[in-house]
Amino acid sequence: MPELPEVEALVGDLSRRLAGRAVVRVDVVAFSCLKTYDPPVTALSGGLIEGVLRHGKFLDLDVSGTHLVLHLARAGWIRWKDDPPATPPRPSNKSPLAARILLSPGPDGGGEAALDVTEAGTRKSLALYVVRDPADVEGIARLGPDPLVGDFTIDTLREILAAAGRAQIKGVLRHQSNIAGIGNAYSDELLHAARMSPFKPANSLDDTELETLFEAIRRVLGDAVARSSGLAASELKGEKKSHMAVHGRAGQPCPVCGDTVREVSFADSALQYCPTCQTGGKPLADRRMSRLLK
Template identity: 60%
Template sequence: MPELPEVEALAAFLRENAVGRILTRADLAAVQAIKTFDPPLSALGGLEVTGASRHGKFLDLDVSGLHLVVHLARAGWLHWRENLPAAPPKPGKGPLALRVHLDPLDADPPAPGFDLTEQGTRKGLAVYVVRSPAEVPGIDRLGPDAMAVDREQFAALLAGRSGQLKGALTDQTLISGIGNAYSDEILHAARLSPFKMADKLTDDEVIRLYEAMRAELTDALDRQLGQRAATMKGEKRSGLQVHARTGLPCPVCGDTVREVSFADTSLQYCPTCQTGGKPLADRRMSKLLR
């Protein structure tokens, strides 16, 4: 799932490549992706792209005061094309959800633009056309951004949360921008169990967690900025220490990275670095180690 560093880097990429161009048209290929009807998608045609920004994990393209807001969900992505086909795409079951055409820099084609795609059968990519980003329900509920919250505010948020750290870090209404991958990385860097209770942290643990969050996100963002959209996924994978590395040695201590699976997701962690050498049990079968 694209998270804060990737979405911020995509916004930067669009500021460099799309801002200042006219959005000539937007072709919807997956009807279920569009979540709004007023203004219609067609209202964007002929307007200038004037900005690109991020709200948590939402990507926001400002089109002369209207906003094309996208949540890429678990398997969505943005693909920049220097030469888009002129013919509208055929609606169907393929990965293409939306195609956005921009005017060429020269008078003649090729005309650039981008595709929004989503792999797999479980479709969650969402597209909104709104007059204000605050009209998007997910944005309206966002907590403070993970890169903007200070340590005192971070401590207060955790102190008021009666749940496990993994869930606290990924709760977008508490702290926005962090998903499954970077929460694993942050907890590993902070040497904390994903199942430790958020409101039971010591002052030292809060400081470690906050500093790990800032460091992991800053490092990932530094590596992503300047990348083309096509290379961002690979850059993300190359920097991961434990997430999606089940069975491989921990780069810090050499212990085997382990996994806990849930109904539709999983987490990875290092027992030596995070849980005193003890493996975590699957909650579906037994009580979790805290």
């Protein structure tokens, strides 16, 4: 799933590519992805793309004051397409294409181009909104503070964790109404950087632990944004995966201490952590594995 650093990099890449271009039309291929009806998708046709913004993990294209907002969910992505076909794409169960944004020629020459919005797999969660104001999207309206914006301070984090009570800190960090943009991958990474158990109660941190976690949030996300800056969309997934310390690395050695990275599985997701770095050497209970062993 694209999280804050990848969406921020997409903003940079698309801002360069879309400058001076207009939307010719938007072809919705997978109709389940379109979550709004007023304004209609046709309201985007002919509009000049005036900016590309990020709201948490949402991508926002400002098209002459009407906003095309995308949430790429777990398996969505955006692909640049030069010389797109002249005919609109047809719905197909075999194609990952969810929508195509046909673009006018750029100011520096060249022909039409397109943004293909795709979603792999059978679980369809990608969402496309056409709105007059980004705040009209419920998910954006309820976003918490952005962790890389200046007004996100250690006191902000303290208040968020205190309000969460004894909820597990991993879930608190992932909840978009608490902090915008952190998902499953980077919550694993920043908790590893902070040497903190994902199951630690949110309100149990002392002042030193709070400062360590705050610094880890700023550093892990900030470093990921810096590494991704200037990369094309096609390069972002590989860059993200290659710099993960624990996420997606179950069974591999921890790059800090060499212990084996462990995993806890849930119904539709999993977390990864290092026992030596984060839990005093004690493996966390994996309920799914426990059931299999009975």
